[in-house]
Each structure stands twice: as structure tokens, then as C-alpha cells.
Amino acid sequence: MTASDWNKILKQLRTKPEKMKKFLKHNKPKIRSTGVAKQKCQRCGRFGAHLNQYNIHLCRQCFREIAEEMGFIKYS
Ligand SMILES: [Zn+2]
Structure with missing residues (x-):
């Protein structure tokens, strides 16, 4: 999945709050300070x-x- 559309995953997980919490803890891309993704x-x-x-x-x-x-x- 590309960096531009990782928010689509959150849309799917809206009905599953515990799974969403786990996703945000372990799989959310970190906020970059430098690099191409910035x-x-x-x-x-x-x-x-x-x-x-x-x-x-x-x-x-x-x-x-x-x-x-x-x-x-x-x-x-
Ligand atoms: Zn352009």
C-alpha cells in the first residue's frame, strides 16, 4: 500500500475500534522529518x-x- 492512501484502512476499521487501536499502535506510518515521503x-x-x-x-x-x-x- 502506498503512503498516500493508508487512511483507507482506517475507514475499514471504523466498526472495529479495538483492531483500529492495534493498527494505530503498530502499523501507522510514522511522521517523517526528511526524505522522499515528506x-x-x-x-x-x-x-x-x-x-x-x-x-x-x-x-x-x-x-x-x-x-x-x-x-x-x-x-x-
Ligand atoms: Zn504534481
Whole structure:
């Protein structure tokens, strides 16, 4: 299961409070301070190809789509 949808498990466990408690104690992904899982695209939620430069926090695909609206000029 990917890091983006682990909350779906909690939806299934809503009717089983004891199992949910056990899940949260042992299987909940820990809150990261660094690393790839910390850097998520603000527009689409992708983890790969993240752009931190100029505090953009977008993936390369989203940047390609909205770069001209943001004021970037393509020279080639
Ligand atoms: Zn994106």
C-alpha cells in the first residue's frame, strides 16, 4: 500500500475500534522529518520528481503544465 492512501484502512476499521487501536499502535506510518515521503506535490500528490527550488513544491509534470501561468519563460 502506498503512503498516500493508508487512511483507507482506517475507514475499514471504523466498526472495529479495538483492531483500529492495534493498527494505530503498530502499523501507522510514522511522521517523517526528511526524505522522499515528506516531499509531496501540492497540486497532485505525487512523490517523484519534486521541485523544491524557488519554494515551488510541485512535481515536474505539474510544473510543466502551469509554469507559464507562474511567470516562467521557455527559451527553447
Ligand atoms: Zn504534481
